[in-house]
Amino acid sequence: MRARHAVLAEGLRKTYGTHEAVVDLDLAVDPGETYGFVGPNGAGKSTTINMLCTLLRPSAGRAEVAGHDVTRDPDSVRRGIGLVFQESTLDGELTAEENLRFQADLFGMPRARARRALADLLDLVELTHRKDSPVRTFSGGMRRRLEIARGLLHMPRVLFLDEPTTGLDPQTRVAIWEHLHRLRAEQEITIFLTTHHLEEAENCGRLAIMDQGQLVVEGTPAELKGVVGADLVVLRTGDDERAAHAVRERFGLEARTGPDGVRLRTPDGAAFVPRLCAELAVPVHSVTVTPPSLDDVFLHYTGRTIREADGPRQPDFGPRR
Ligand SMILES: Nc1ncnc2c1ncn2[C@@H]1O[C@H](COP(=O)(O)OP(=O)(O)OP(=O)(O)O)[C@@H](O)[C@H]1O
Numbered sequence: 001m002r003a004r005h006a007v008l009a010e011g012l013r014k015t016y017g018t019h020e021a022v023v024d025l026d027l028a029v030d031p032g033e034t035y036g037f038v039g040p041n042g043a044g045k046s047t048t049i050n051m052l053c054t055l056l057r058p059s060a061g062r063a064e065v066a067g068h069d070v071t072r073d074p075d076s077v078r079r080g081i082g083l084v085f086q087e088s089t090l091d092g093e094l095t096a097e098e099n100l101r102f103q104a105d106l107f108g109m110p111r112a113r114a115r116r117a118l119a120d121l122l123d124l125v126e127l128t129h130r131k132d133s134p135v136r137t138f139s140g141g142m143r144r145r146l147e148i149a150r151g152l153l154h155m156p157r158v159l160f161l162d163e164p165t166t167g168l169d170p171q172t173r174v175a176i177w178e179h180l181h182r183l184r185a186e187q188e189i190t191i192f193l194t195t196h197h198l199e200e201a202e203n204c205g206r207l208a209i210m211d212q213g214q215l216v217v218e219g220t221p222a223e224l225k226g227v228v229g230a231d232l233v234v235l236r237t238g239d240d241e242r243a244a245h246a247v248r249e250r251f252g253l254e255a256r257t258g259p260d261g262v263r264l265r266t267p268d269g270a271a272f273v274p275r276l277c278a279e280l281a282v283p284v285h286s287v288t289v290t291p292p293s294l295d296d297v298f299l300h301y302t303g304r305t306i307r308e309a310d311g312p313r314q315p316d317f318g319p320r321r
Pocket residue numbers: 016019020021039040041042043044045046047048196
């Protein structure tokens with residue numbers, strides 16, 4: 001029988017001495033979901049994933065993964081999950097195929113089944129043409145794809161990915177996500193990942209924002225952004241002052257002029273723009289609509305931007321307001 005939840009945690013806690021790394025965590029992830037754990041460095045994401053993967057014993061509370069209790073039945077949990085860690089654990093001297101075969105042997109997979117699974121997975125992550133090359137000759141993105149394939153070799157029900165695209169360039173990040181979406185659709189597995197890249201979190205069906213060991217809020221990216229509020233609409237017009245005045249009078253919205261044009265906020269920018277252009281009586285040269293970002297959500301709930309919480313980092317979340 002299939003477990004009702006792919007991942008379930010109740011009052012899960014991890015304490016290191018007096019430091020509470022994870023505090024009374026409750027969560028439930030359905031089979032087939034892509035669930036993201038988002039938060040700055042030190043939020044407790046890896047500690048949580050390690051408890052769920054049976055690599056770390058909880059200090060209190062309980063968790064079930066793929067239908068099995070992580071403390072009472074860790075072997076069954078391990079058989080039901082695949083893992084991709086932040087650091088590469090591939091052997092650079094072995095070829096892609098040898099790395100996978102080594103893993104299949106570890107799992108005691110019968111040869112014929114392993115051969116088929118291996119060929120299918122190399123195909124899925126588009127590495128068949130490089131299967132005989134030593135992994136040391138692979139790019140970062142190729143290695144990560146191979147690691148994902150390796151994590152899937154024994155056909156787990158839940159794939160855990162700790163920071164799946166950290167250290168990869170934005171194009172490679174997008175490519176990895178194309179693979180992840182495809183494999184979720186083709187293999188119907190649950191994906192549970194941690195990330196502190198907010199743009200990556202957009203790929204998840206549901207997100208939990210974590211800060212200082214606690215789950216701050218949970219929801220779909222759209223729900224979370226909806227809580228923060230309105231889209232930003234920026235108009236370039238023939239007469240910005242007149243346009244701003246008309247927006248205030250006609251639509252009752254706050255509108256300000258600035259070097260980039262007229263700025264206003266409204267809950268559904270895309271639906272509002274056609275009406276605005278039709279009724280404004282000022283020529284509109286261009287319109288941009290920017291939805292609230294997940295960074296806005298993080299700020300809303302924690303009082304800090306994720307970058308402030310993280311310390312100095314590269315600006316990789318796109319434009320901020
Ligand atoms: N073995 C340990 N001993 C003591 N403290 C630890 C240990 N492992 C983690 N911590 C602390 O627990 C907290 C949570 O760490 P964790 O690695 O889970 O965070 P994270 O959200 O995964 O961060 P990152 O994105 O940097 O991996 C941090 O304050 C960390 O310093």
